[in-house]
Amino acid sequence: MAALKYAYFPGCVAQGACRELYQSTQAITQALGIELLELKKASCCGSGTFKEDSQFLEDTVNARNIALAEELRLPLLTHCSTCQGVLGHVDERLKELQVSDPGYVERVNGMLKQEGCSPYQGSTEVRHLLWALVGDYGLDKLRSRVMKPLKGLKCAAFYGCYLLRAQKHLPFDDPYAPESLENLFRALGAEPVYYRGRTQCCGWPLSSYATDQAFKMAGNHLQEAIAAGAHCIVTPCPLCHLNLDSRQPEVAAVLGKSLGLPILHLPQLIGLALGISPQVLGLSRHIVSTHPVLKTLGH
Template identity: 75%
Template sequence: MLSQRLKYAYFPGCVAQGACGELHLSTTALARALNIELVELKKASCCGSGTFKEDSQLLEDTVNARNIALAEELNLPLLTHCSTCQGVIGHVDESLKEAQQSNPNYINKVNGLLQKEGCLPYRGSTEVKHLLYALVADYGLEEIQNRVTRKLSGLKCAAFYGCYLLRASKNSYDNPFRPEAMENVFRAVGATPIYYRGRTQCCGWPLSSYATTESFKMAGNHIQDAIESGADCIVTPCPLCHLNLDSRQPEVEKVIGQKLGLPILHLPQLIALALGISPKELGLERHIVSTKPLLEKLGALVA
């Protein structure tokens, strides 16, 4: 058993409170089931998903220094369930911690801008952690396995890590070239990991606003590879990947000229299902690609 209850400053991000509202639902439901306390950072702002720095690196650093400072005020790690947010905020945190030693004038400039807006200064006293690694490194796979009440036996899951989680910042929890964290989570809840070419590649979302066809071809190739490898579903730790792979899957099908119909799950949805939480509570009926075949296989239909 865990020696003490885990507690995090919860950064929900934009997409989980908008187009992927089911991610917020499933994250909070999973936290309750695991007795993890989430203190939501309601004053936090969008991380910018990497676009702020196209105009100004100082803008990206200052906005996210403020987000980190909100977690520092609580003396808690900042927890995100979005690999894009993890990549952006985590990278800012690493850069600013390095600047505290190598370029203190830059830190003073960032904090001066924060002070001008009545915000707390960045201190570099906490860490930014994705839900996946909080579960694997802090909570522990054995603890998760002990809490499983609906073992996902026979379910074949294909991980889709996305770009940022593996590449955008230092990662001491997994191998960026041969990651296993998600596959180990699948094993802990009784599911079978499926390995395929696209699991560590880009979903195509960053291209979608200006090269839509190419974006959808990328997504289609990944989904096809997962299907051909025997997957019942793709599981992703990134809501932007989820949007391109699930919400846009009907459009992807038109571009590649092939029917796909592969359910795409958020990581906390999969784990929470194994803990006995109802599909309705996890928002599984909200997906564009129906999750009904997957739930039928598990005998856990939405009521």
């Protein structure tokens, strides 16, 4: 199989509040021989907020991001479920409009031309890191690269909203009964844990105006995962990570209960199985200590 190569869209959160996601993605793709060409000129996808004011704005901003990948003739790769949801939805929408309303796409490209940008062509695909690993790299090949199987570690997936429900056509999984994360856990030697909230919203979108309700949502998910025996939650979304990890002490205070459940970014879990050090993976940056996970794995 030829080496995989992607136009890399890291998004905002991984370059700021969740820097450990950026560094762990770099670490595992290098270890797996996946080449990333970072799109330095890309802009924020808007995380779904642009369309509240203007669908045309969301389409134009993200058509530009996708066009940057098209210039390289590469699929666009992101490790953020929110970015995947927004970019993937815009790409799907504009491809349909190329047939049903080409004038609209011409308007989008007219705006891009004014800014000296390449036009959107609809010639590439938007891939989340999870889809790239499951669909392009392959779980059998990933299993063969495991250096330190995650034996004894019980992992609860937290898919969140955007990865499963933002697009009409979901690659490599069932949006209502997903198994891609759980299958990946098995490939790494870990045991998947199932619980009701794994495909629900983490509460992040509510947190700026309905904080207690958002924290109660997050708290319900955390308590369900703990009750199911999880040693950690693993998420492909940095915004879910922020709500479940960085705000977990506040969530616990609202619930009046102790939680202490570690939350891992997807590439961090993969990195541990590949034998990459916890320091390189940024596991010390979390609010909720990841020490219990490392202890389970004998670190």
